[in-house]
Amino acid sequence: MRKPATLLLALVLAGCAAQPPEPDPIRRALHNLSQRAAEHVVNVEALQPPDGQVLLLAYPQVxxxxxxxxxxxxxxxxxxxxxxxxxxxxxxxxxxxxxxSGGHQWRLESRLDATAPRLVLSDRDLLPYRLTLALHRPDADEAVWQTEIEGAFDATAL
Structure with missing residues (x-):
């Protein structure tokens, strides 16, 4: 009788010691890009101090x-x-x-474009991108601030 209980305990402990599942690679890639974008946006001079501002996020173009x-x-x-x-x-x-429009409101537009065809390497495929961020007043078409972030996604993660 002790053998099944011992075996069950060993299986439970082995399951607890196993590596946690790998985070979703798409989520990780988007998180890293979004973190970089957020750093750029909150450092815009017109948004200082950022805690007194309201960002209205337009639906992104991807x-x-x-x-x-x-x-x-x-x-x-x-x-x-x-x-x-x-x-x-x-x-x-x-x-x-x-x-x-209030003096503390800003519309943030984002556009994520492919900048080149898929790059095939020996161990992975890369998708080059450019993220364009533009900050507007809600009632104006002309951007007050704009920046671009370039990089490449690992296509095997997407």
């Missing part, structure tokens, strides 16, 4: 060849902006909000 869902990228960017401390309030922007 190049379909990157195989990334726009909603997933928006969620990652939103989480990264909300994690900044002290940071701005972050809300989704809707076209119906156009024309409504």
């Amino acid at each position: 190049d379909q060849t990157l195989e990334i869902d726009s909603g997933r990228f928006l969620e990652s960017l939103t989480r990264s902006l909300l994690s900044v401390s002290p940071g701005p309030q972050v809300l989704d922007w809707r076209p119906a909000m156009a024309g409504q």
Whole structure:
């Protein structure tokens, strides 16, 4: 009788000692990009101090060849902006909000484009990208601030 109980205990302990599952590689890639984007945005001079500002996030434009869902990228960017401390309030922007502007409100537009065809290496494929961020007043088309972040996603993670 002791053998089944001992075997069961050994299996339970082996399961507890196993490595935790690897985090979702897409989530990790989007998180890293979103963290870089958030750092750029909260350091914009016009947004100082960031904790007194409201960022209205426009739905991102994402190049379909990157195989990334726009909603997933928006969620990652939103989480990264909300994690900044002290940071701005972050809300989704809707076209119906156009024309409504307070001195502390900013519309953040983002565009994620593929900058080259897939690069095939010996051990992986890379998808070069450019993330363009533009900060606007909610009632203006001209950007007050704009920047670009370039890099490459590991296609095997996507």
